[in-house]
Amino acid sequence: MKICYIGNPNDAHAWRWARNLAAWGYDVHFVGCEKRGMGIPPGVAFYDLAERFNLPKIRFAAYGAALFALVRKLKPDVLHAHTAFGAGWPTPMALWRPTALSVHGSDLFLLDQTSVLHRTLTKAALNRADKILCVCDELKNKALELGAPESKLEVIYLGVDTDAFRPDEPDESFHRELNLGEGPVFYLCRMLEPLYHPITAARAFCKVYKENPNVRLLVPLTRAREDLLAEFKDCLAESGALEAVRFLDNVEDDRQMANRYQISLASISLAGSDSVSQSVRESMACATPVIAGDIPAMRASIKDGHDSLLVPMDDPNALAEAMLKLTEDKALREKLSQNALKFVQENCSMEVQKNRLELFYNELAAKKAAK
Structure with missing residues (x-):
């Protein structure tokens, strides 16, 4: 055909x-x-x-x-x-x-x-x-x-292509290349556009960095708006957190994209309007839970406290609390990871x-x- x-x-x-x-x-x-x-x-x-x-x-x-x-x-x-x-x-x-x-x-x-x-x-x-x-x-x-x-x-x-997006040990060469250190890593899995509230994510990360200077944030530059990228960096620089952020170029290979999820403690998705996000599904397929903005489409896609966490939109304090909670609560991380993977395997074949x-x-x- x-x-x-x-x-x-x-x-x-x-x-x-x-x-x-x-x-x-x-x-x-x-x-x-x-x-x-x-x-x-x-x-x-x-x-x-x-x-x-x-x-x-x-x-x-x-x-x-x-x-x-x-x-x-x-x-x-x-x-x-x-x-x-x-x-x-x-x-x-x-x-x-x-x-x-x-x-x-x-x-x-x-x-x-x-x-x-x-x-x-x-x-x-x-x-x-x-x-x-x-x-x-x-x-x-x-x-x-x-x-x-x-x-x-x-x-x-x-x-989701579960051959590419799957639970796997993080790529050590990728880890060394980004100089991530030994602390927790979060992945901002949406583009730097107003729809995805990146400044809220930046403000939240500044709060997390203040509590844990070893934390790192991965940020994709795919189709990033230059004015928003500059504002994003300025926000981080004010609190000294810019040095803890790694900006990533676009990749076309799914396995390279999967590395970003596999190396991260959680992915962050703050879409003000969304459907069933492919990025969220791919993260879950890698057994990486998602911290997502609480909108109807997300409530229909993930279960708060079961396979991921939902936070109020435009609330950097709530996002920071969720990020810190995941860094400190190993049992919660394991529960969310297992349930996220199970959901994708059963529903997103x-x-x-x-x-x-x-x-x-x-x-x-x-x-x-x-x-």
Whole structure:
């Protein structure tokens, strides 16, 4: 089956989706709608719209015209956009059936905070899609609220690759390279963007560092906003905690990403709006519990005090208390780790999700064949 997949080529989750489809035998053609900064997965053909059309004001109109021509050349069984917001915008202009659309947390949860134009383009993509793939029930409910017919909606979450993300001894060379010392390590597993409240995390870490100067924090620089990164560093520097933070470049290899979880006592996720976070699932698959902001989607995904910890949003004191609690309570750490791993093994099997996705695509492809 041939899938034409449009998405941001710098989104690791989009690449994983395309890579997994190719590994499962699909003929995958990835259409990039942003300037590419990552390598192309094996077995995936890549088309760079951003390279061809450097037109900031009207680029998505140009993308729509280019996609219209491309799908008629490729004749895919399914045209699938990785997100409704952004990647989904050119799909109505492609005039191709069948079209699928995936929706993630901020796609819909923060739609009201965007411009009128962006809301219009996103709703047009939702209306045009033959099927809408939601990664959690909360997103399905939000799509219904926005007027999407229930018959279009399907809840499917792509599982975790437990061959790559698994409990394992931390990589000693990685530990030495980062000069982490002997103290506890925490991993801020979300990007430095306002949505993920990094300044709250910085303030909390300053408090933890004051109590335990041996603690370390790993921070990814993937798509980090420069102004927010500067503010983040300034906050840490004020208390002398900047020296205890290690900033990490982007990695494309899942096992290298898994090293970050395996070496950490816990991951921190402070998403103000989210669905079922892939980062949270990957951390749990490595038996690394998560300290997460207390929002509805997280309450539906993890159990506070059972497999992870929930803290109030924008409360650095509560986050610091949770971090210190994990550093001091070995029994709690072991309980959370064991239950986190068990949850992923029982609920996030890649094989189960693969089977559901095959049914999803087969149903769409059958519509094309019936024409």
